[in-house]
Amino acid sequence: MSEMRIRPRQVLILIIVFLVILLLVHRNGKRTCQGPEFLQAIYAKQTENALPKIYAITPTYSRPSQKAELTRLSHIFMLMPNLHWILIEDSNTTTKVVRNLLTRAGLTERSTQLNIKTPLNYKLKNKDPNWLKPRGVEQRNLALSWIRTNVDPAEHSVIFFMDDDNSYSVELFVEMTKIEPGRVGIWPVGLVGGLMVEKPILNAENTQVIGFNAAWRPERPFPIDMAAFAISTDLLFKYPQAQFAYEVERGYQESEILRHITTREQLQPLANNCRDVLVWHTRTEKTNLVSEIKLNKDGKHSDVGMEV
Ligand code: UDP
Numbered sequence: 001m002s003e004m005r006i007r008p009r010q011v012l013i014l015i016i017v018f019l020v021i022l023l024l025v026h027r028n029g030k031r032t033c034q035g036p037e038f039l040q041a042i043y044a045k046q047t048e049n050a051l052p053k054i055y056a057i058t059p060t061y062s063r064p065s066q067k068a069e070l071t072r073l074s075h076i077f078m079l080m081p082n083l084h085w086i087l088i089e090d091s092n093t094t095t096k097v098v099r100n101l102l103t104r105a106g107l108t109e110r111s112t113q114l115n116i117k118t119p120l121n122y123k124l125k126n127k128d129p130n131w132l133k134p135r136g137v138e139q140r141n142l143a144l145s146w147i148r149t150n151v152d153p154a155e156h157s158v159i160f161f162m163d164d165d166n167s168y169s170v171e172l173f174v175e176m177t178k179i180e181p182g183r184v185g186i187w188p189v190g191l192v193g194g195l196m197v198e199k200p201i202l203n204a205e206n207t208q209v210i211g212f213n214a215a216w217r218p219e220r221p222f223p224i225d226m227a228a229f230a231i232s233t234d235l236l237f238k239y240p241q242a243q244f245a246y247e248v249e250r251g252y253q254e255s256e257i258l259r260h261i262t263t264r265e266q267l268q269p270l271a272n273n274c275r276d277v278l279v280w281h282t283r284t285e286k287t288n289l290v291s292e293i294k295l296n297k298d299g300k301h302s303d304v305g306m307e308v
């Protein structure tokens with residue numbers, strides 16, 4: 001019977017062995033975490049502090065689908081550790097919906113919640129009667145001034161205008177980390193301008209943009225969508241006048257900011273020499289609330305006590 005007795009020293013050894021195994025499993029689990037190689041590379045660079053910060057600028061406004069749109073976007077921030085989200089609400093105050101969303105996504109430290117309402121007299125400033133509302137102008141400009149005040153000009157970072165209803169691949173943000181100081185990165189955008197894809201046309205060496213395939217207003221200086229480019233932040237400090245404007249014609253906002261800070265020749269082609277589509281200009285249809293409106297007439301709501 002006596003040889004069956006476990007001595008305290010053996011217990012200690014067993015505990016140590018157990019802890020070592022636990023540590024090894026834990027470390028191994030970290031190293032082989034699921035996900036594509038491009039994300040593994042991002043995490044490795046993050047540990048080395050070798051990733052530029054990306055400021056994603058999102059104008060947003062209250063409507064039934066707002067939380068759904070922003071939830072979709074928030075998952076990209078959960079995957080990319082170097083992203084900072086600047087959300088600018090088109091309203092007189094910041095809202096609880098946006099605040100709650102940022103909290104639940106664990107993004108309070110990596111986000112900035114701003115607000116500015118689009119003024120009602122914007123139509124007067126605009127000559128084109130078909131261009132009813134220049135969306136996001138005021139909000140993006142507020143974000144630009146926030147960046148010019150709060151970002152360290154000495155640190156390399158990137159800014160991107162991330163509308164809330166588009167569809168983005170995480171890979172697009174990986175591409176943005178390749179943007180060089182002093183340059184504007186550019187790539188194709190799917191489902192926009194009446195085409196399957198709007199894209200830059202490159203020279204034979206794939207080093208320079210020599211044109212664009214745009215079908216809608218191809219005469220624009222930069223006939224591209226807001227989602228087609230991201231800017232090295234040093235350019236904002238170098239060209240303090242660069243921003244958006246109400247006075248410009250429909251489709252000219254992209255050209256309005258870019259004309260100050262770059263030329264076609266200086267653009268940096270990304271996304272596999274502009275052959276990969278990593279962002280799509282999707283648009284969400286207006287939510288059908290016919291039955292909700294009927295309920296409301298009887299003083300009832302389907303979402304009592306719930307945030308949808
Ligand atoms: N937006 C806004 N206020 C508005 C309408 C739009 O702040 O009254 C925001 C919207 O949330 C989006 C951006 O501006 O992030 C562009 O708007 P939208 O997606 O409607 O434009 P489009 O798809 O036509 O480019």
Ligand code: MN
Pocket residue numbers: 163165166282283
């Ligand atoms: Mn949109």
